[in-house]
Amino acid sequence: MKKILLxxxxxxxxxxxxxxxxxxxxxxxxxxxxxxxxFSINQDVGSIIDEIISESPDAVGLSVYIWNSRMVKEIIxxxxxxxxxxxxxxxxxxxxxxxxxxxSDFPEIDYIITGGGEQGFRDLLTHGLxxxxxxxxAENPPFEHxxxxxxxxxxxxLQKKYVYYEASRGCPFxxxxxxxxxxxxxxxxxxxETVRGELALILERAPRLVKFVxxxxxxxxxxxxxxxxxxLENPRxxxxxxxxxxxxxxxxxxxxxxxxxxPENLFQFEIGVQSIHERTRAAVGRTGDWAxxxxxxxxxxxxxxxxxxxxxIVGLPREDLGAVKQGINELMMLQPGxxxxxxxxxxxxxxxxxxxxxxxxxxxxxxxxxVRENRWLGREEIMLLEKIAYLTDRLYxxxxxxxxxxxxxxxxxxxxxxxxxxxxxxxxxxxPVTRGWEAGASFIQKFIASRFADKRVFFLDALRWDWGxxxxxxxxxxxxxxxxxxxxxxxxFAFFKKLAEHGRVKYGGAxxxxxxxxxxxxxKAESDEFRREHMSDNPYALFxxxxxxxxxxxx
Numbered sequence: 001m002k003k004i005l006l007x008x009x010x011x012x013x014x015x016x017x018x019x020x021x022x023x024x025x026x027x028x029x030x031x032x033x034x035x036x037x038x039f040s041i042n043q044d045v046g047s048i049i050d051e052i053i054s055e056s057p058d059a060v061g062l063s064v065y066i067w068n069s070r071m072v073k074e075i076i077x078x079x080x081x082x083x084x085x086x087x088x089x090x091x092x093x094x095x096x097x098x099x100x101x102x103x104s105d106f107p108e109i110d111y112i113i114t115g116g117g118e119q120g121f122r123d124l125l126t127h128g129l130x131x132x133x134x135x136x137x138a139e140n141p142p143f144e145h146x147x148x149x150x151x152x153x154x155x156x157x158l159q160k161k162y163v164y165y166e167a168s169r170g171c172p173f174x175x176x177x178x179x180x181x182x183x184x185x186x187x188x189x190x191x192x193e194t195v196r197g198e199l200a201l202i203l204e205r206a207p208r209l210v211k212f213v214x215x216x217x218x219x220x221x222x223x224x225x226x227x228x229x230x231x232l233e234n235p236r237x238x239x240x241x242x243x244x245x246x247x248x249x250x251x252x253x254x255x256x257x258x259x260x261x262x263p264e265n266l267f268q269f270e271i272g273v274q275s276i277h278e279r280t281r282a283a284v285g286r287t288g289d290w291a292x293x294x295x296x297x298x299x300x301x302x303x304x305x306x307x308x309x310x311x312x313i314v315g316l317p318r319e320d321l322g323a324v325k326q327g328i329n330e331l332m333m334l335q336p337g338x339x340x341x342x343x344x345x346x347x348x349x350x351x352x353x354x355x356x357x358x359x360x361x362x363x364x365x366x367x368x369x370x371v372r373e374n375r376w377l378g379r380e381e382i383m384l385l386e387k388i389a390y391l392t393d394r395l396y397x398x399x400x401x402x403x404x405x406x407x408x409x410x411x412x413x414x415x416x417x418x419x420x421x422x423x424x425x426x427x428x429x430x431x432p433v434t435r436g437w438e439a440g441a442s443f444i445q446k447f448i449a450s451r452f453a454d455k456r457v458f459f460l461d462a463l464r465w466d467w468g469x470x471x472x473x474x475x476x477x478x479x480x481x482x483x484x485x486x487x488x489x490x491x492x493f494a495f496f497k498k499l500a501e502h503g504r505v506k507y508g509g510a511x512x513x514x515x516x517x518x519x520x521x522x523x524k525a526e527s528d529e530f531r532r533e534h535m536s537d538n539p540y541a542l543f544x545x546x547x548x549x550x551x552x553x554x555x
Contacts, residue, residue, distance in 0.1 A: 002128075003055070004125070006020040006061045008020050008039065009041055009043075012042075013042070015162055016162060018166065022117075024036060025151075030126065039051075041071060045071050048071070049075055058087065059086060059089055060086060061090070061121070066094055070366065076088060076106050080108035089113065091120075097347075109133075112135050116140040116169070119140045121136075148198045150163070160207075162207070162210075164213050165213070166213045167212060167217075168190065168214045168217075168223075170186045170188055172220075176350060176352045177347070177350055177351075180215045181350070196227075199230065210242050216245060216250075224246075231267075246269050246271060247271070248271055248288075248293040248296035248297050259306055260303055261305075264304065267305070274286060274313045275319060276326065277327070278290070283316070285351075298334060307338075310334070312327050312331060312342065314382065315371035315374060317359045319377070320377060321381050340397075341388065341392055342389070346361055348369075360374050362379075391422050391423060391433065395422075422443075438479055458530050461526055469547070474545070488524050489522040492517075495555045496542075503515075508552060512551075516544055520545055524539060
């Protein structure tokens with residue numbers, strides 16, 4: 001029996017590669033041993049090569065994407081030189097639309113399977129890996145007839161990772177920058193009965209996150225509601241969250257009624273706004289109406305039941321710096337849980353790549369093919385926006401500096417102007433701003449010292465408040481630790497202990513134990529301005545453990 005190794009190099013350890021499981025499931029019943037191995041781009045490429053070779057497969061299949069393309073190019077000649085008889089099979093979006101150049105550049109490749117891939121992979125195995133070298137393209141059967149990709153053993157192995165699932169394939173829209181917009185990506189949907197049965201199998205294993213990869217999940221009538229209702233009604237073996245890419249234009253009252261009773265953080269929505277400007281949307285073929293979408297997003301956020309991730313793309317046609325600024329400001333003022341400021345990728349196989357000359361697009365030759373300039377944005381402007389995107393991710397998206405950033409933004413004309421000033425300051429900061437709390441706080445403190453030295457005490461209170469609201473530990477970091485932290489905690493503990501009955505305290509509408517006090521954060525405002533504006537003139541606050549809330553008090 002021949003052995004096939006299907007290998008994925010994922011962007012993160014927590015990710016998994018749905019494509020490989022689909023290939024394996026569709027090849028079920030053939031006389032092959034098919035093994036899946038998943039790696040991450042953070043691993044040493046030499047160790048990945050060693051592990052592939054150690055499996056001694058007759059053929060290795062590699063799934064190629066923009067994030068792993070460079071590593072795959074190192075792996076191909078290395079494994080061929082160490083195991084000349086091993087067949088090399090490639091698939092995935094990064095090789096589907098420029099297969100000829102891959103075969104030309106890498107003679108070690110035996111086959112490239114384009115498109116959906118399952119039928120082409122099965123055809124190759126059916127012919128004993130004996131087809132002539134080259135490109136394999138075969139039409140898949142209807143998506144409804146495709147087998148469930150995971151075995152019980154697969155799901156057990158993926159329990160600590162993201163499990164990817166698709167209730168539909170293809171996309172009804174024609175956004176020119178997206179591969180899913182191609183005319184050969186026709187939308188197909190699995191029946192609700194099939195989806196419910198497959199999801200029930202996944203839920204038995206309670207993975208940490210089930211990520212639906214459907215493009216525009218909520219666009220197909222009531223199909224999405226049937227899935228949401230099933231997930232809300234079906235018991236789960238453990239904590240699990242569900243991720244969907246949705247279009248706010250297509251949400252209606254029935255959707256909001258369902259989502260209003262959704263347990264907090266069970267669902268998370270990724271919403272690709274991409275652009276708020278009608279002229280740009282028209283140029284790239286993106287449908288919708290921003291005014292209606294904005295109202296729907298605000299309505300979602302007001303529910304406070306669903307985590308909201310908004311996406312914006314920099315580098316689209318007809319957007320200059322002023323237009324990008326307007327987009328960032330509008331999305332920032334909605335206050336989503338996460339804002340990703342991404343940059344146009346001029347992907348092979350897209351209409352955007354075909355029209356690159358028309359738009360004056362200058363982009364990287366290698367993956368991820370990121371835009372460097374166009375007719376509306378110069379290179380230096382894009383570099384500035386990259387810095388703004390970086391700080392947005394490191395500071396805003398962590399959710400750890402909500403009060404500090406909102407008060408800083410109030411000192412500027414708009415959130416964008418704050419981010420621009422921070423980006424300019426970052427050039428002199430001297431080190432990267434990681435996602436760690438202390439690194440972000442250090443950057444903010446130095447920024448305040450440079451720009452608003454007279455407000456240092458106020459913003460020190462704000463940072464301490466942010467720490468109390470977001471931390472899971474009762475100790476302040478050294479950089480913001482009050483001089484009398486121990487005395488404040490002892491006095492506060494003594495105050496509440498006097499009020500305790502049978503080890504419990506009821507105060508200010510809160511109910512907590514003396515044991516909770518030991519794990520709480522005691523806060524004293526040093527700034528009169530902060531106390532007036534955020535504490536109703538109370539000098540003290542108690543942050544209860546597990547982020548259960550804050551209690552104001554006077555001793």
